[in-house]
Amino acid sequence: MSKAIVATASLAGCFGCHMSILDIDDRILKLIELVEFNKSPIDDIKTFTKQCDVGIIEGGCCNSENVEVLKQFRKNCKILISLGECAIMGGLPAMRNGIPVKECLEEAYLGGPTVGLNSEKIIPNDDELPMILDKVYPLHEIVKIDYYLPGCPPRADLIWNAVVALLTGDTMNLPYELVKFD
Amino acid sequence: MSETVKFTIDGKECTAVKGQLLIDAAADNGIYIPLLCHMRDLVPAGSCRICTCKVNGRYMSACTTPVEPGMNIESNTAELNDIRKAIVEMLFVEGNHFCPSCEKSGNCDLQALGYKYQMMVPRFPYAFERRELEASTPKIFLEKNRCIFCKRCVRLIKDEQGRSIFAFKGRGKTLEINIDKKLAANMSDDLTMKAMNACPVGAILKKEVGFINSIGTRKYDKEPIGSDIEKIHQ
Numbered sequence: 001m002s003k004a005i006v007a008t009a010s011l012a013g014c015f016g017c018h019m020s021i022l023d024i025d026d027r028i029l030k031l032i033e034l035v036e037f038n039k040s041p042i043d044d045i046k047t048f049t050k051q052c053d054v055g056i057i058e059g060g061c062c063n064s065e066n067v068e069v070l071k072q073f074r075k076n077c078k079i080l081i082s083l084g085e086c087a088i089m090g091g092l093p094a095m096r097n098g099i100p101v102k103e104c105l106e107e108a109y110l111g112g113p114t115v116g117l118n119s120e121k122i123i124p125n126d127d128e129l130p131m132i133l134d135k136v137y138p139l140h141e142i143v144k145i146d147y148y149l150p151g152c153p154p155r156a157d158l159i160w161n162a163v164v165a166l167l168t169g170d171t172m173n174l175p176y177e178l179v180k181f182d
Numbered sequence: 183m184s185e186t187v188k189f190t191i192d193g194k195e196c197t198a199v200k201g202q203l204l205i206d207a208a209a210d211n212g213i214y215i216p217l218l219c220h221m222r223d224l225v226p227a228g229s230c231r232i233c234t235c236k237v238n239g240r241y242m243s244a245c246t247t248p249v250e251p252g253m254n255i256e257s258n259t260a261e262l263n264d265i266r267k268a269i270v271e272m273l274f275v276e277g278n279h280f281c282p283s284c285e286k287s288g289n290c291d292l293q294a295l296g297y298k299y300q301m302m303v304p305r306f307p308y309a310f311e312r313r314e315l316e317a318s319t320p321k322i323f324l325e326k327n328r329c330i331f332c333k334r335c336v337r338l339i340k341d342e343q344g345r346s347i348f349a350f351k352g353r354g355k356t357l358e359i360n361i362d363k364k365l366a367a368n369m370s371d372d373l374t375m376k377a378m379n380a381c382p383v384g385a386i387l388k389k390e391v392g393f394i395n396s397i398g399t400r401k402y403d404k405e406p407i408g409s410d411i412e413k414i415h416q
């Protein structure tokens with residue numbers, strides 16, 4: 001059987017979900033027998049070099065670059081998985097969602113208690129910087145998502161069971177302890 | 183002597199005192215019907231609808247329906263469980279529930295129902311309404327982002343003179359839970375704990391408690407909500 005090709009990305013996330021992928025311990029040896037990684041921070045491949053079977057994404061969309069990467073993933077992966085609370089519902093970054101962006105930026109760069117060094121009172125506006133969105137969006141509000149794995153981070157066993165079930169076609173083993181939102 | 187009645191829930195023969203509320207009668211017979219707003223001995227609110235059952239073929243909330251002889255009740259069916267799951271999902275998108283940063287996480291009834299029904303993602307879009315955190319009373323954080331309007335605090339928490347410390351303000355989209363700051367200033371630690379424990383979610387938190395139980399030791403870490411009821415009668 002040829003290996004399935006997997007891509008991963010962290011958008012507006014903290015890399016905790018990726019850490020949880022590594023938390024499968026020695027099963028990582030089995031994993032590399034099952035899959036080949038393409039674009040992913042795990043192997044540091046920056047751009048897609050072929051069509052992938054599975055894309056696993058942590059983090060929601062908080063800026064224009066996140067949206068672009070997410071759309072690339074949709075184009076290049078047959079199956080897309082939302083990994084973790086941020087991907088599923090915006091997560092902690094989405095705590096800003098009820099507050100207008102202007103207010104957030106002013107608090108972060110002008111009014112907050114730690115902005116002393118910003119003596120010129122600049123809110124970052126370089127063209128190179130991705131544009132911040134009006135709110136943080138769950139992935140499925142931007143592209144079609146096929147599967148969701150909740151948790152902050154999702155338990156390593158949940159990720160492992162899901163990936164193995166997906167690749168082998170077996171029914172997923174989903175014990176009570178594995179579906180958690182924290 | 184009070185009259186005993188016989189009825190069935192999902193085909194199981196049950197007995198209860200005539201007039202007892204279906205949700206309590208079910209629990210006494212070892213059957214867990216999910217609930218969020220109901221509390222035994224409080225006047226029923228019937229507001230969350232998560233206990234919806236089919237009673238002789240009609241949808242009824244188990245917390246407002248007294249048992250009658252011969253009632254035929256359906257509760258644990260695919261259809262009803264999907265309705266309940268939908269209610270849980272609605273509550274998740276309607277408030278702002280960031281479980282990873284919530285002190286109630288692991289001990290929260292709403293979250294536990296999300297686990298019970300294996301909610302991987304709500305079917306509805308998130309509202310992300312702006313709501314306030316009321317932190318100005320000495321003992322309580324009132325986190326309005328998480329209130330599910332069960333009215334338990336309003337019904338249960340009173341001062342010595344019987345005055346309500348919590349109350350609703352507004353209607354519909356503007357409905358919010360409020361706390362009487364003057365009365366709250368005199369709340370004892372016991373009453374504060376009572377309020378926190380009555381709140382099914384993390385909307386009422388006692389200050390300086392924080393994340394008191396570690397992950398793995400919390401109420402719903404290992405066992406689904408309702409297990410205690412189902413276990414006693416096995």
Ligand code: SF4
Pocket residue numbers: 278279280281282284285286287288290291292293328383384385
């Ligand atoms: S109240 Fe419950 S559902 Fe809401 S954030 Fe806290 S733990 Fe999660």
Ligand code: SF4
Pocket residue numbers: 328329330331332333334335336348359380381382383385386
């Ligand atoms: S604060 Fe808690 S107990 Fe009071 S109505 Fe809201 S959810 Fe219910």
